[in-house]
Amino acid sequence: MLFGAGIGVYFALHQEPTWGLCILVLAIAALALLGFRGGLTAGTVALIIAIPCFGFVNATIRTEIVSHPVLERDFYGSISGRVIDIGRSSAGNPRVLLDNVTLYGGPQVARIRVSLTGDEVLPHHIAGRVVLLTARIGPPGRPVAPGGFDFRRLAWFDHLSAVGYTDMPVMVLEGQPSAPVFRARMILADGIRAGMQEPAAGFAAAILTGDRSTVDQEVLADLRASNLAHLLAISGLHMGLLTAFIFALVRRGLALIPGLALRYPVKKWGAVAAMLAGIGYLALSGASVPTQRAFVMVAVVLTAVLLDRPAFTLRGVALAAMLILLVRPESVLQAGFQLSFAATSALVAVFEKLRRYNWWRDEAKGWVSQYRPGIALLITSSVAGLATAPFGAFHFNQVSQLGLIANLMAVPLMGAVIMPAGVVAGVLALFGLQGAALWVMSFGIETVLGVAHWVAGLEGATRGVKAGPWYxxxxxxxxxxxxxxxxxxxxxxxxxxxxxxxxxxxxSSRPDLLISDSGRLIGAMTPQGRALNRSSGNTFAANNWLTDDGDPSDRPYAVARWQPRQGQGWQRVSLTNSWHLIAVTSRSRWPSDIPLCDAKTILIVAAWSGEVPLPDQTNECAQVWQRDALKQSGGLAYWLRPDGFTLQTVSDAEAQRPWVR
Structure with missing residues (x-):
């Protein structure tokens, strides 16, 4: 907690700390550690001071280590690079991640991510190959509203220099492919899909290899609505189920041989086998950040088994978190890290307390011992759901109100059917006999997807939650x-x-008025929810505004709420507290019939640059925004009062950090 607090302080700074400040922080930590000589109380105070200091410096060093060039302006042209990942965008389009990138006629960059918006089907055999394409790319985007998610920070720590799209074919250049582990993942994923039917095939490929590029979008929506999306991402659940199955298989299998079980520590042999299986799963699944986090947690547990120490303790959870934050301090801001350790910490704490009661211990008799697995499943799902619900609501602005039902039905199938069948299929694949195991796995997956679809379709399955303040x-x-x-x-x-x-x-209150950095998308709060002025364009911003409002409506419903008074080249809409907004849509001339401005009118002239003079009548407006000013300020958020307004812009909230250009 203290180490993470120091990292949090680093990311909360408005400007990047100097190395002189880091040296000063280290000096404070060193002086504080001298307090260990003063007794237990002084030592505790010393640690409370020193550990956050080390976290602060560790985050600073990490930011410097991942430093890389970031594209400063849009680029359109020929691009070549090696394919190191294949995935899907939020719109469902295939996309590739490239390294060793060359922008022909452009600046040097590190990695770029390109979505394919045409009709081309992306073949997996391009994994590890060098490709040539023509694309439009730009720097990672700013937040769509003040205080919103800053993709630039995430891109910085992922070595991502630019993102973009292309609707033209991808050409594979001659030469030997590289990235053998990635190619092996794609070959295995293709083999899984060849032996199963969709949509189970895409789900199986995702949980075994991390390749989510063929998961159906409707399946994704059902999994999210039923709070089962965590089954799709390779995380602690999958790593734990896999290693637990291997551990139990090896330990119990060797225990059947009395000569081995009586002379050798077969329990530790099982732990070693499980550790090796975890390492293989980590490499095969692409070693994504959530999988790395899951492996560290499992490795801590298995190491405790090897050392004859209690496997599941809060100290073990703290050690796993410490190791992850040492390597990736930025994880403290990520939803996956927070959800994982919230659930794990709560579960360990609850079961540690249960062990103190006689009725829960292994030697206890009665109805508890008879129904212990079912009770444990109910406790696990309930505690994990309650512990992660606030974090999930904060990050994703949604609460799955029936998620407990879905998890009680689906998680046992993951542990008892799907993951064991996947392991058996992997072993039998060496002899070409994986068909039966894949059929069992497919049956389990189809049942889970059926549960997700059923729960997602129930009334009140999900509830929107508005975005909260950072604190x-x-x-x-x-x-x-x-x-x-x-x-x-x-x-x-x-x-x-x-x-x-x-x-x-x-x-907390949501803004009464939101305006995009282009000025073309406007969202005004109404009694029915936020009204949007456009049915197309700025899709990412529109969806984020509605999500942050906790509004379950889709964009067409939000557009139907927009009821302006309009003329030739202008629109006027009434806002809360007797305020008004006028948007000039004409690009060529000033509308002759446009309403007069007053002290409670906001004027948006998005198509006109600041070099074009506006009529004198606009001087009476409360505020006037033209194209250049909007581009510099970023998105706008207004809170309107009867006697004035509060304005926040994206640029006002931007810190002077390496990932902000």
Missing amino acids: ILPMIGLAGIWMILWRGRGIWLGPTLFAVALFLWQA
Whole structure:
């Protein structure tokens, strides 16, 4: 917690710290550690001071290590590079990740990501091959609204210099392919899909190889609505199920041989086998950040088994988190890290407390011992769901209200049918006998997808949640940690802090008016929800605005709420508290019948640059925005009051950090 707090302070800074400041922070940490000589209390205080300092410096060093060139302006032309990943965009289009990139006639870059928006079907045999394409790319985008998600920071730590799209064919250049592990993943994924029917085939390829490029979009929507999307991403659940199956298989198999079981530590042999299986799964699945995180957690547990220490403890969870943050300190800001450790910490804490009760212990008799697996599943799903719900709601603005039902039905199938069948299929594939195992796996997957579809279709399956202020997340995290670690009456401070966070979250307000950095997309809050002025274009911004409002409506419904008064080349819409917005859509001349401005009117002239003079009548407007000013400021957010307004722009919220250009 303390190490992560130091990392959080680093990312909260408005400008990049100097190396002089880092040296000063290290000096403070060194002086604090001298407090160890002063006794237990002084030592505790010393650690509270020193550990966040080390986290702060570690994040600074990591930012410097991943430094790479970032494209500063849009580029259109010929591009070549090696394919190191294949995936899908949020719109469902195939996309490729390229390294060793050359922009012909352009600047030097690191990695770029290109979506294929044409009709071309992307063959997986291009994995590891050098390709040539013509694409339009640009720097990673700014937030679509003040305080919104900053993709540039994520791109910086992923070595991503630019993103873009092409609707032209991809040419594969001659030469030997590289990236053998990635090619092996794609070959295995193709083999899985060849032996199964869709949509189970895409699901199986995703959970075994990490290739999600063929997962059906309707399946994805059902999984998200039923809170089963975590089954698709290779994470702690998959790594844990795989290694647990291998551990149990080896340990129990060797235990059947009395000569081995009595003379040798077959339990530790099982742990070693499970560790090797985890390493193989990590490499085969592409070693994505969530998979790395899952492997570290499993490795800590298996190492504890080898050392004859308790496998599941809060110390083990803390050690796993510490190792991950040492290597990838940016993980502390990512939803996957927060969800994983929230669930794991809560589960370990709950089951540690259950072990203290006689009725739960292994030697206990009665109805608990008879139904222990079912009770454990119910407790696991309930605790994990409750622990992750606030973090999921904050990051994804959605709560799956029936997720517990779906998980109780689907997770046992993952552990008892799907993952074991996948392991058996992998072994039998060496002899060409994987057909039966793949059939069993397909049956399990189709059942899980059926559960997801059924739950997603129930009334009230999901509920939208509006975006909260940034400080809500640290409050929720601190409340959870307090409830897990504290002993005694003071534990009620945790629920109190959590309740305060929920109250502040609910009391926060969304902007009354949102305007994109191009000025073409406008979103005005109405009693029915946010109204959008355009049915196409700026799709990412439009979807994000509605999601952050907690509005389940899709874009056509939001456009239907837009009811302006309009003339030739202009629109006027009424806003809250007697405010108005006028948007000039004419590109050639000033509309002759446009309404007069007043002190409660905001004027948007998106098609006109600042060099073009506006009529004197616009001087009466509360604010006037033209194309150049909008491009410089980024998106706008207005909170309108009867006596004035509060304005926030994306540029005002931008920090002076390496990932911000």
